[in-house]
Amino acid sequence: MTEIPIYQVDAFTENVFAGNPAAVCPLDDWLSAEKMQNIAAENNLSETAFFVRNGDQFDIRWFTPVAEIDLAGHPTLATAHVIFTEMEPCRRDILFRSKLGDSLVVQRAKDRLLMDFPSRAPEQVNGLGDVARALGAAPTELLRARDGFAVFETEARVRDLRPDMARVAGLDLHGLIVTAPGDDCDFVSRFFAPRMGIPEDPVTGSAHCTLIPYWAKRLDKTELHARQISSRGGELFCRYRGERVEIGGHAALYMKGTIYV
Numbered sequence: 001m002t003e004i005p006i007y008q009v010d011a012f013t014e015n016v017f018a019g020n021p022a023a024v025c026p027l028d029d030w031l032s033a034e035k036m037q038n039i040a041a042e043n044n045l046s047e048t049a050f051f052v053r054n055g056d057q058f059d060i061r062w063f064t065p066v067a068e069i070d071l072a073g074h075p076t077l078a079t080a081h082v083i084f085t086e087m088e089p090c091r092r093d094i095l096f097r098s099k100l101g102d103s104l105v106v107q108r109a110k111d112r113l114l115m116d117f118p119s120r121a122p123e124q125v126n127g128l129g130d131v132a133r134a135l136g137a138a139p140t141e142l143l144r145a146r147d148g149f150a151v152f153e154t155e156a157r158v159r160d161l162r163p164d165m166a167r168v169a170g171l172d173l174h175g176l177i178v179t180a181p182g183d184d185c186d187f188v189s190r191f192f193a194p195r196m197g198i199p200e201d202p203v204t205g206s207a208h209c210t211l212i213p214y215w216a217k218r219l220d221k222t223e224l225h226a227r228q229i230s231s232r233g234g235e236l237f238c239r240y241r242g243e244r245v246e247i248g249g250h251a252a253l254y255m256k257g258t259i260y261v
Contacts, residue, residue, distance in 0.1 A: 004259040007086065008045070009078035012203040012234035012249040019234045020203035021254065022075035023048040024082045030061075033068065039259060041065045046198045049075035051096070058083070060096040060104070066197035069174075070100055071146075073115065073205010073247055074234075080106035080113055081251035112237065114248045115205065119240070120145040121213035134167035135178065145210040147191075148176040155183045158190055159229050169194040177207045179214075186224040187215045203234030208247050216240035 006025050013019025023043045027050055031039075040048040040063035049072070051060045060079060062072035080094050096104040105116040122143035131150055132138040137157065139150035148171065152158050158180045168176055175193030182188040189211055191204040201207075208226065216222055224238040237248035 002261050004039075004261065006043075006257055006259050007078075007082045007253065008255040009081050010252045010254055011074035011077040011081070012205070012228070012236055013232075013252060014250040016252045016254045018232050019249075019252070020074040020201065020232065021045050022078035024075065024079045025050045025259070026082070026087070027052050035261065036061065037063055037068065039063075039261065046201050047072050047075040049079045051079055054097070057095045057097060059098075061099055064193075064196045064198055068099075069196065069206075071098065071102065071117070071206045071209070073117065073208065074203055076104060076106065077113055077115060077205060077247075077249055077251055080115070081253065084108060084113070085253065086256070109248065112248045112250055114246055117205070117209050117245050117247055119213050119243050119245045120209040121217075122149040122210050130167070131171065131176070133164070134171060134176075135161055135163050137161060139178070143214070144173075146174055147193075147207060147210065148173040149210060149214070150176065150178045151214075152178060152180040155180050155188045155229065158188055161190065163192055165192070165194045165199050168192050175201075175204075175207070177204075177210060179211055182225075182227060185227050186219060186221075187211065188227050188229045190228065190230060200230055202230040202232040203228045203236070203249075205236075205247050205249075208236055208238060209245055212238045212240050212245040212247070 010019040093107040125144040141151035143149040179189040191201045226236040239246035
């Protein structure tokens, strides 16, 4: 039997019971993909992050309850929080390397953590399927990067959406971002990914790789304040840097324990 430490961290919030919960599992060596997928399914959170030290860096992988994914923001923030607070409190920055070879840097900056991620600007596209029918409302603009990207006129329109998850899952998309100008921030969003086992993600760092370049161009500004208006809610502090984006937020430790597999 193998014993694996596990932490549960609420990301993009200063307080537990808000933001997006992620499981974080430090490993001495990689487990099989099947075992990591089983652990993620057992955790039944939107993502579980696994990481292995590689010299002064860390290799990281992310799993939803049903699949491994190529990029994830909130479990990366949660993992950095665990390293900074539970493992190496004197450390000031962390370099993660993903399975695809991306370099992801997380730095301490006063009371928040800043993640350096790739920019994934959305583009006009045809043939996403009947997004309006899936969402129950017609967006004013429809684009795509990794995920579908539907723009609405107001925060209230986004907040009031009641998607048909079976129809959203039937779209040829990893996930679907919906967004609008914010009432007390630059922009708001929600994120639906039922095909990945996540009907609605509470706060989605990777979606902001697409949201930030879109809103930076539309609002003609590089520093942006965002909220994800799921039922739990989350707050993100963003900066557009061309080919990279900076995503800042807080995190709160909820639980730590041991997995026996």
